[in-house]
Amino acid sequence: MSVVAKKAKRLLRGVLLMSALTAAVAQAAPRDLIIDTDPGADDVVALLFALASPEELKVRAITTVAGNVRLDKTSRNARLAREWAGREDVPVYAGAPKPLLRTPIYAANIHGEEGLPGIPVHEPKKGLAQGNAVQYLIDTLSKAEPHSITIAMLGPQTNLALALIQAPEIVNGIKEVVVMGGAHFNGGNITPVAEFNLFADPQAAEVVLKSGVKLTYLPLDVTHKVLTSEARLKQIAALNNNAGKLVVDILNAYVKADMEHYGLPGGPVHDASVIAYLLKPELFSGRQVNMVVDSREGPTFGQTVADWYNTLEQPANVTWIDSGDAQGFFDLLSSRLARLK
Ligand code: BDR
Numbered sequence: 393m394s395v396v397a398k399k400a401k402r403l404l405r406g407v408l409l410m411s412a413l414t415a416a417v418a419q420a421a422p423r424d425l426i427i428d429t430d431p432g433a434d435d436v437v438a439l440l441f442a443l444a445s446p447e448e449l450k451v452r453a454i455t456t457v458a459g460n461v462r463l464d465k466t467s468r469n470a471r472l473a474r475e476w477a478g479r480e481d482v483p484v485y486a487g488a489p490k491p492l493l494r495t496p497i498y499a500a501n502i503h504g505e506e507g508l509p510g511i512p513v514h515e516p517k518k519g520l521a522q523g524n525a526v527q528y529l530i531d532t533l534s535k536a537e538p539h540s541i542t543i544a545m546l547g548p549q550t551n552l553a554l555a556l557i558q559a560p561e562i563v564n565g566i567k568e569v570v571v572m573g574g575a576h577f578n579g580g581n582i583t584p585v586a587e588f589n590l591f592a593d594p595q596a597a598e599v600v601l602k603s604g605v606k607l608t609y610l611p612l613d614v615t616h617k618v619l620t621s622e623a624r625l626k627q628i629a630a631l632n633n634n635a636g637k638l639v640v641d642i643l644n645a646y647v648k649a650d651m652e653h654y655g656l657p658g659g660p661v662h663d664a665s666v667i668a669y670l671l672k673p674e675l676f677s678g679r680q681v682n683m684v685v686d687s688r689e690g691p692t693f694g695q696t697v698a699d700w701y702n703t704l705e706q707p708a709n710v711t712w713i714d715s716g717d718a719q720g721f722f723d724l725l726s727s728r729l730a731r732l733k
């Protein structure tokens with residue numbers, strides 16, 4: 393081999409090593425994340441899950457919205473989750489007290505009057521961050537590197553919709569929005585066709601959908617396949633820590649209604665699937681589809697129509713997740729809760 397050829401080979405090896413290192417560093421960097429949420433039993437499980445996973449998820453803030461219960465209660469419950477996770481470093485911003493247009497609805501029948509069934513609640517030591525969640529989203533996303541921040545959307549989409557209406561350019565700061573919401577194949581949970589988060593503010597979901605942001609939906613289609621069982625709750629109880637005990641007590645109370653209503657062997661932990669998806673997407677599968685939200689008054693108000701078979705030949709606008717590895721989910725959740733007190 394000539395001297396020139398040897399030099400070229402060494403150079404190429406150097407370049408390949410550098411790109412492998414860059415890829416490894418990029419992979420190791422935690423994902424910048426804002427969690428928008430309405431806690432809520434399953435929201436609290438999702439928050440504990442995310443806050444226990446700092447290697448992969450850099451939770452920059454929790455933003456709260458009215459949904460399962462009123463805003464003052466969802467904001468208190470988010471601060472409780474932060475306290476239980478020992479993560480008071482994460483700011484909690486309160487956002488929209490009501491949906492864009494529709495009359496507010498709540499889900500105290502499922503989540504209890506305080507929004508947290510099965511456990512006593514108290515006023516957390518640390519208060520809310522100064523300022524409103526909508527302004528926080530505008531400020532943070534407008535200053536962010538292009539496509540750098542992920543939003544875990546665990547409740548009605550009012551905060552992000554209000555931010556996008558005021559400052560549409562913030563879409564550039566968003567890497568993707570991963571939504572717990574919607575239902576296609578087996579119907580809804582608040583009406584025969586609508587899922588709660590979409591029904592609670594369909595106009596907000598439409599604003600987010602039309603912004604062109606990268607969207608992944610984890611609807612009831614998948615969350616109703618990732619169910620608790622006695623063995624799975626025992627697995628969490630066996631952690632023998634406060635976080636595990638809280639999650640078991642919350643879930644034991646929370647899953648009852650769904651188990652009875654649907655005749656399911658266990659109950660879904662909806663919002664926690666979003667965190668599992670961010671940590672280990674290989675646990676889930678779905679496809680790119682065109683999806684529309686119905687915001688017209690009437691029996692299909694809040695329905696998500698996902699064109700799974702591309703019948704209408706419209707461009708795909710969301711990744712629609714329809715199945716997940718239930719035991720993989722509970723193994724991951726247990727391993728992360730084990731890290732908390
Ligand atoms: C969704 O609605 C809420 O009640 C839950 O917290 C979850 O986000 C499930 O339909």
Ligand code: CA
Pocket residue numbers: 429430431432434435459460546547663
């Ligand atoms: Ca929620």
